[in-house]
Amino acid sequence: EVQLVESGGGLVQTGGSLRLSCAASGFTLSSYAMNWVRQAPGKGLEWVSYISSSSTTIYYADSVKGRFTISRDNAKNSLYLQMNSLRDEDTAVYYCARDRGSSGWYWFDPWGQGTLVTVSS
Amino acid sequence: EIVLTQSPATLSLSPGERATLSCGASQRVSSRYLAWYQQKPGLAPRLLIYDTSSRATGIPDRFSGSGSGTDFTLTISRLEPEDFAVYYCQQYGSSPITFGQGTRLEIK
Numbered sequence: 001e002v003q004l005v006e007s008g009g010g011l012v013q014t015g016g017s018l019r020l021s022c023a024a025s026g027f028t029l030s031s032y033a034m035n036w037v038r039q040a041p042g043k044g045l046e047w048v049s050y051i052s053s054s055s056t057t058i059y060y061a062d063s064v065k066g067r068f069t070i071s072r073d074n075a076k077n078s079l080y081l082q083m084n085s086l087r088d089e090d091t092a093v094y095y096c097a098r099d100r101g102s103s104g105w106y107w108f109d110p111w112g113q114g115t116l117v118t119v120s121s
Numbered sequence: 122e123i124v125l126t127q128s129p130a131t132l133s134l135s136p137g138e139r140a141t142l143s144c145g146a147s148q149r150v151s152s153r154y155l156a157w158y159q160q161k162p163g164l165a166p167r168l169l170i171y172d173t174s175s176r177a178t179g180i181p182d183r184f185s186g187s188g189s190g191t192d193f194t195l196t197i198s199r200l201e202p203e204d205f206a207v208y209y210c211q212q213y214g215s216s217p218i219t220f221g222q223g224t225r226l227e228i229k
Binding site: 035044045046047050059061062095100105106107108109110111112113114 | 154156158164165166167168171172177209211213216217218219220221222223
């Protein structure tokens with residue numbers, strides 16, 4: 001079964017840092033580009049970051065550029081999101097989601113169950 | 122960036138009825154690169170439709186997508202109780218990827 005499981009969320013102070021992880025199973029992570037998408041409480045979906053299968057192409061939403069860093073370790077079947085200088089508006093459930101193929105930008109399937117990040121002073 | 126506007130914000134229908142959800146784009150969506158997702162409370166989004174009209178694996182044929190350019194539609198031919206949820210459209214034809222704000226489909 002194809003599965004993505006996020007971890008690392010929690011309560012962090014404004015200005016703090018947090019590292020999210022996404023463990024992939026049931027498929028070969030190195031064959032797929034990956035994304036992070038977030039959803040603030042009661043709100044819609046916001047794409048956060050993209051990384052191609054070999055890490056050669058990386059994109060960020062303007063709202064997180066310069067503060068968040070996406071990375072992956074294909075040997076460990078894992079995707080990461082390092083979040084620094086966190087703001088109250090970064091409070092959200094963070095989902096990792098598999099892209100259609102190894103590169104390019106397409107639809108997302110499947111998604112992990114999400115991990116909640118709460119930023120508060 | 123392409124802004125996607127979904128309408129209506131909330132749609133109240135009964136099981137067995139037909140649902141029509143709209144997604145309008147601020148610019149043309151190239152190559153019909155538009156997807157639809159379903160999200161139920163407390164769960165992750167689930168892919169329903171990609172490339173405007175292709176159903177994802179395991180999605181019942183009562184779900185269909187259509188459209189081109191700036192106007193896209195998700196149709197549920199005959200609502201089942203499990204279809205009541207929030208639906209999002211997503212475009213992946215232009216950078217950055219963007220989502221619509223969602224349509225809540227509720228039981229009347």
